[in-house]
Amino acid sequence: MELESSRINGTLVIRVNAERIDSAAAIRFKDAVRAAAAEGPAQVVLDLGRVDFVDSSGLGAIVAAMKFLGPARRLDLAGLTPEVNRVFRLTRMDTIFGIFDTVEAACAAKAVG
Amino acid sequence: MRAPVTACPQDMPRAPLFFRDFDAGAATTREVLLALRVALHGNGQAPDLVSRVEQALAEVLNNIAEHAYRGHPPGPVSLKVVALADALLIEVADHGAPLPHDLPGNPDLPPLDVTLPEMPEGGFGWPLILRQAQRVGYRRQGQINRLQLVFFG
Numbered sequence: 001m002e003l004e005s006s007r008i009n010g011t012l013v014i015r016v017n018a019e020r021i022d023s024a025a026a027i028r029f030k031d032a033v034r035a036a037a038a039e040g041p042a043q044v045v046l047d048l049g050r051v052d053f054v055d056s057s058g059l060g061a062i063v064a065a066m067k068f069l070g071p072a073r074r075l076d077l078a079g080l081t082p083e084v085n086r087v088f089r090l091t092r093m094d095t096i097f098g099i100f101d102t103v104e105a106a107c108a109a110k111a112v113g
Numbered sequence: 114m115r116a117p118v119t120a121c122p123q124d125m126p127r128a129p130l131f132f133r134d135f136d137a138g139a140a141t142t143r144e145v146l147l148a149l150r151v152a153l154h155g156n157g158q159a160p161d162l163v164s165r166v167e168q169a170l171a172e173v174l175n176n177i178a179e180h181a182y183r184g185h186p187p188g189p190v191s192l193k194v195v196a197l198a199d200a201l202l203i204e205v206a207d208h209g210a211p212l213p214h215d216l217p218g219n220p221d222l223p224p225l226d227v228t229l230p231e232m233p234e235g236g237f238g239w240p241l242i243l244r245q246a247q248r249v250g251y252r253r254q255g256q257i258n259r260l261q262l263v264f265f266g
Binding site for chain 2: 020022023024053055056057059060061063064066067070071083086087090091092093095096
C-alpha cells in the first residue's frame, strides 16, 4: 500500500496512492498509516481522492487508524469519490469522521478549529 | 431502504451475463469484482447500479472467505449474474458453513455512540449488503449455500 505524506500548515496529509482499500489491502493499509502517522501533528488528513472502492475491511482499517491516533489527535478524510462517500453514509461513519471535499478545505478547517 | 429477505430463492432463469468459478479469498475476490465491473459497464449497466453490485458482492465474497470457509483452505465459490429487464439477479454459491440463523436478515449497524477504543472496526458487511440490494434470498441446499441478490436499476 503506497502512501505519500506531506505537511500543509502544520497538518499531516497522508495521500493514499491506491484505487482500492479492500480486504486484500486492509492490513497493509493499516500498518502503512500507523507508520506514516506514528509521530507528528495532532491533525491528520487522509486524502482518499484516488480511492474508488472501500469495502467493510477498508472501512474497519480507517477506523483502526483513527483509534491508533488516540483521543489527543484527529483523523479527517478528504476528497472522497461518490462511491466511497456512499459507504461512509450507509454505515453512518460519516458522523464519526470529519469529511471534506478537498485536502485544502480539511486543512483550513483545522487551522480555525 | 432495507432489503426484505425471502425464504426460497428462485431458479436462475437464463444464460448469465457473467459467470465465474473461483476459490474464496481476498485476492480472487478483488480480481473477480474488477472483471465483473468491466463486464457490467460493457453491457451498458448504469454506473450507480454497477457500483452498488460491486459493494454488496465484495461483502458477500469476503464473508464466504472469512466465515463460511473459516479454518479451512480456500473453498470454491460460484458467481452468476443474470440481466433481467429492469434488474440484475445475482447468485453466489459456496460449500462452506451455513449462515447463522439471525443473518442474513439483520440490517443493524454496530453502535457508534461508544468511546474511541470501542469504535467498531467490523460488523458493517451485512448492513451494507442489505442497504444496496433490493431483494436478498438465502437457501441451504445440502452442503451448499445459495445466496441470491436482486438489484433494481
